[in-house]
Amino acid sequence: MSYGKLASVYDSLMKDVPYDDWCSYVLNRQKRYCQEGKRLLDVGCGTGELAIRLAKSDFEVVGVDLSEDMLAIAQNKAWHENINIQLFQQHMCKLTDLGTFDIVTIFCDSLNYLTSPEEVKKTFKSVFDHLADNGLFMFDIHSTYKIKQYLSDRAYTENEEEVSYIWNCYEGAFPDSVEHELTLFTLDEQTGQYKRFEEIHCQRTYEIEQYVNWLNEIGFSLLEITADFQDHKPDHKSERLFFICQKNASDR
Structure with a gap:
């Protein structure tokens, strides 16, 4: 990834x-x-x-x-x-x-x-x-413990002036895996407007x-x-x- x-x-x-x-x-x-x-x-x-x-x-x-x-x-x-x-x-x-x-x-x-x-x-x-x-x-x-305890079915947010995000974690398609769905808002200094973009990242452990x-x-x-x-x-x-x-x- x-x-x-x-x-x-x-x-x-x-x-x-x-x-x-x-x-x-x-x-x-x-x-x-x-x-x-x-x-x-x-x-x-x-x-x-x-x-x-x-x-x-x-x-x-x-x-x-x-x-x-x-x-x-x-x-x-x-x-x-x-x-x-x-x-x-x-x-x-x-x-x-x-x-x-x-x-x-x-x-x-x-x-x-x-x-x-x-x-x-x-x-x-x-x-x-x-x-x-x-x-x-x-x-x-x-560890498998962290994947299950902290990185599955959780949501995290951060609200800063230049970068803010919504980070949703879901149980992945494989055992002991997680999908990170990130929605970010970044400040364009030239326009003063925020740009939104999304990325999905997958992790797996054993x-x-x-x-x-x-x-x-x-x-x-x-x-x-x-x-x-x-x-x-x-x-x-x-x-x-x-x-x-x-x-x-x-x-x-």
Whole structure:
């Protein structure tokens, strides 16, 4: 699922997203698992908020996203901050010709936008193929608990001067899936009028055991699973699950 018109107001809507926590998470796990390499691929990089933070932390960052509009915003941000980031428009399950990396990340539940098991497994394989020996793969997902408890049959609203929205969430067509129906009103500064547009986004998740099985099938070694930016293991009310895997040298 690619962001269209939503890209132009994405940062306004996501101003409270904890990008600094994701950056700290990467740095902490890099140290914990003795990964000294600095070449990092940020898949689903969006408008570049995390990619730029990682580049400022001395990583050599390459960003990939499906949305051309999101990448244009990311490029503009990087240029204004004098940050060198390579950006490519690709689907995460079809990563090609990007080289090899010491770390690959897929954060902000981007993986949940894949709505079939086949796409998830293809993405894991694409990541595996772009990792150097002993490279780390870090990603997060919505838990099934969060999908059912907070993202199904719910409505959220926000009323700001420049951007307002109505966000309706419905149970999706697949098990443990949700459809986000977004109606946004954005202020046109030239006319003083509000423009309305709508987008529909779908997300799907799976039980932890299913992700573990797919990772094992590809050849990853699972290092840890944690929850909600903490070091503790997930419980039945965890909302965001974090996985760290490693590509072993023997898997070449």
